[in-house]
Amino acid sequence: MAYGGWCARAAIAAALAASLAGCSVDNAGGGKAVSEAVSSAAPTAAAAAKEASALPVDEQPGTVYYEIFVRSFYDASGDGIGDLNGVTAKLDYLRQLGVGGIWLMPINPSPSYHGYDVTDYRAVNPDYGTLDDLKKLTDEAHKRGIKVIMDLVVNHTSTEHPWFKEALTDPDSPYRSWYHFAGADEDLKADGAVGSNPWHLAADGKGKYLGVFWEGMPDLNFDNADVRQELASIGRYWLEQGLDGFRLDAAKHIYGDYSSMINSAEIQGANQKWWQEFRSGLSGVKPDAYLVGEVWDSPVVIAPYLDKALDSAFDFDLAGKLISAADRERDSDLAFTLGKAYGLYEKSSGGSYVDAPFLSNHDQTRVMTALSGNVSHAKMAAAMLLTLPGNPFIYYGEEIGMAGAKPDEYLREPMVWYADPAGGEGQTSWERGKYNAAGSAASVESEQRDKGSLLAWYRMLLRWRSEEPALRDGGIIAYSLKNAVPQVSAYVRETADERVLVLHNLSGQPQMSELAEEYGSFAKLSRKSDNAAELSGGVVTLPPYSSVILK
Numbered sequence: 001m002a003y004g005g006w007c008a009r010a011a012i013a014a015a016l017a018a019s020l021a022g023c024s025v026d027n028a029g030g031g032k033a034v035s036e037a038v039s040s041a042a043p044t045a046a047a048a049a050k051e052a053s054a055l056p057v058d059e060q061p062g063t064v065y066y067e068i069f070v071r072s073f074y075d076a077s078g079d080g081i082g083d084l085n086g087v088t089a090k091l092d093y094l095r096q097l098g099v100g101g102i103w104l105m106p107i108n109p110s111p112s113y114h115g116y117d118v119t120d121y122r123a124v125n126p127d128y129g130t131l132d133d134l135k136k137l138t139d140e141a142h143k144r145g146i147k148v149i150m151d152l153v154v155n156h157t158s159t160e161h162p163w164f165k166e167a168l169t170d171p172d173s174p175y176r177s178w179y180h181f182a183g184a185d186e187d188l189k190a191d192g193a194v195g196s197n198p199w200h201l202a203a204d205g206k207g208k209y210l211g212v213f214w215e216g217m218p219d220l221n222f223d224n225a226d227v228r229q230e231l232a233s234i235g236r237y238w239l240e241q242g243l244d245g246f247r248l249d250a251a252k253h254i255y256g257d258y259s260s261m262i263n264s265a266e267i268q269g270a271n272q273k274w275w276q277e278f279r280s281g282l283s284g285v286k287p288d289a290y291l292v293g294e295v296w297d298s299p300v301v302i303a304p305y306l307d308k309a310l311d312s313a314f315d316f317d318l319a320g321k322l323i324s325a326a327d328r329e330r331d332s333d334l335a336f337t338l339g340k341a342y343g344l345y346e347k348s349s350g351g352s353y354v355d356a357p358f359l360s361n362h363d364q365t366r367v368m369t370a371l372s373g374n375v376s377h378a379k380m381a382a383a384m385l386l387t388l389p390g391n392p393f394i395y396y397g398e399e400i401g402m403a404g405a406k407p408d409e410y411l412r413e414p415m416v417w418y419a420d421p422a423g424g425e426g427q428t429s430w431e432r433g434k435y436n437a438a439g440s441a442a443s444v445e446s447e448q449r450d451k452g453s454l455l456a457w458y459r460m461l462l463r464w465r466s467e468e469p470a471l472r473d474g475g476i477i478a479y480s481l482k483n484a485v486p487q488v489s490a491y492v493r494e495t496a497d498e499r500v501l502v503l504h505n506l507s508g509q510p511q512m513s514e515l516a517e518e519y520g521s522f523a524k525l526s527r528k529s530d531n532a533a534e535l536s537g538g539v540v541t542l543p544p545y546s547s548v549i550l551k
Contacts, residue, residue, distance in 0.1 A: 058342065058475030059495050060354050060389040063100035063147065064462055067395045069362060070104055070128050071113060072414045072428050077129075080429040082414075084129040088137045089426065091144055093444070097399060097455075098462025101147035101290075101391070103247050105362060107134070110158060113430070114362075114408070115151075116249065117158035117217045121234045131241065138242035147244040149290055154231045154278075155250040156217040164218050168202055168209070178227050179218050180210035191259045198257055212257050213250070222254050222274055232281030235289075239282060245290030251275065251305065251313070252295045268304060275309035292356050292391070299341035306349040312356035312391060315341070319358055323370050326381035329507040331489040334384065335478035342475075355390030359398065362412055366395070366404035369435065375401060376545040379457045380506050383529070383547040384489060386461040387502045389476050399458040401442045403435035410434050419446040457529070461547075464527050468549060470498040482514035488542065492519065500526065501550040505542035513540045515550075522550035 074086030084107070094102065106115030109125045124131050138148045157164055167175040182188055182199065184207050192198035192212055199208045200215040211218045220227050235246065255270040256262035275293070282289050292312040295302045302313045318337065325332040338355070345353040359367045359381055371377040378401055385392050396402075397415050404411045413436045414428040421439025423429070433441065447453035465471045474493040479501060481490055487507035493500050501522045505511045515522060515538045525535045527549035534541040540548060 061473045065101040066099040074426045084133040104150045106151045149245040152246040153249045239286040248293040251293030303344040303348040306353045326377040335491040358393040369403045416443040470500045
């Protein structure tokens with residue numbers, strides 16, 4: 001990916017569209033050069049488009065990932081709890097869906113149902129199986145061309161972890177300095193980075209310990225070199241077991257304990273330095289290990305993490321825009337939004353970043369609930385997501401329209417495989433569904449029989465993505481239709497060898513979209529979600545809630 005080339009492309013495209021430029025002095029380096037590129041653009045739009053087409057292409061070779069809460073997914077042992085062998089049993093389902101990677105939420109031993117408070121970093125939760133089961137899963141996934149990454153929670157451990165238990169009971173233990181302790185009466189900062197007092201009274205009442213997220217999750221002390229070395233060693237261990245990388249929980253909270261300090265340059269620099277150290281520590285085992293971080297913040301905060309550290313960071317801002325656009329049935333100018341972020345990411349990473357767009361995850365209201373149960377809107381949200389650059393992530397059950405809202409347990413309900421309320425083989429039952437009760441909710445079984453289902457829609461979009469290189473690997477360029485149609489989202493996806501135009505009618509009414517000649521000729525409807533879509537005389541007729549790809 002070429003930073004200067006991408007920004008110039010974005011600037012020229014924006015000039016053609018008579019809209020704001022995607023790269024500026026404030027949000028990317030080289031803003032002055034971009035402004036000059038816009039002001040000195042050729043006098044005709046056609047000439048400007050020709051100039052843009054000659055610039056380097058911002059490619060992002062991409063894979064679609066599928067997030068799995070193992071406990072809820074599929075039960076191969078018959079105890080009602082999902083397990084690793086259950087995931088293995090459903091790899092063909094995932095391959096048929098079209099995903100190229102899976103993210104396993106925490107699989108380490110833990111006293112909680114969710115697993116984000118780890119008690120043993122080098123073991124598998126016995127509820128989920130054994131290390132051999134994990135190796136079987138990764139082997140079978142790789143045979144199907146599916147990568148496997150796992151949640152790695154390094155910010156904190158469980159209070160039940162042997163490190164912490166020893167540190168708490170023995171002030172002379174070497175593990176004492178692996179955590180943050182203070183006297184019971186010591187005056188401490190109380191503005192925790194996630195909104196509550198991060199200091200908790202120890203069980204014996206003789207002191208306090210730091211736990212930003214919860215009293216059951218004491219923070220590790222990353223100023224201690226032994227801690228850093230051990231965590232890098234743990235990363236290497238799991239890569240040696242066959243994993244392809246990690247989703248890194250709470251990536252901006254390694255040193256970010258207090259709201260008054262988390263956005264300071266010092267804290268951000270310390271976090272960046274740690275992840276660079278972690279990346280370097282993995283290189284001897286798997287130099288191409290995929291690292292995607294949870295950095296729930298703006299692009300300007302995310303960008304430094306992509307410098308010789310993370311490959312991707314989840315695009316939380318974009319997720320909100322996609323849901324809003326589908327709900328309001330109005331275009332949100334995706335290319336412009338992404339252009340601002342990509343300019344920063346390109347410069348920080350030297351061209352090695354990959355975006356990680358998504359709609360929802362295990363911490364957020366599920367898509368179908370956010371869209372008030374409107375299947376058409378859910379289809380359009382998916383259509384936008386799966387035609388964007390990078391590695392899109394799908395949350396399990398999203399493809400069948402599972403619902404869910406806080407508290408967190410109801411965001412992570414059992415996957416619904418069967419239409420029968422009695423369920424069937426492999427159906428998990430560790431928790432009774434509130435939003436996705438068996439028999440009353442969408443199920444894989446019922447949607448597989450329906451050619452118009454949300455599941456069929458996801459499969460279609462993932463097939464398009466696999467068959468169209470520009471959709472899978474290309475960059476994104478702004479595109480303005482001749483006739484302004486706010487209900488239609490339009491953008492170009494491009495590799496060095498191919499350009500395609502993506503159009504989505506987000507509304508329930510037919511739309512006529514007049515193509516702009518200055519962007520080049522798109523003369524063929526390569527893909528269409530509705531057979532009634534037509535291209536004639538430079539005008540595309542888009543049926544309600546439909547998507548097309550033009551070449």
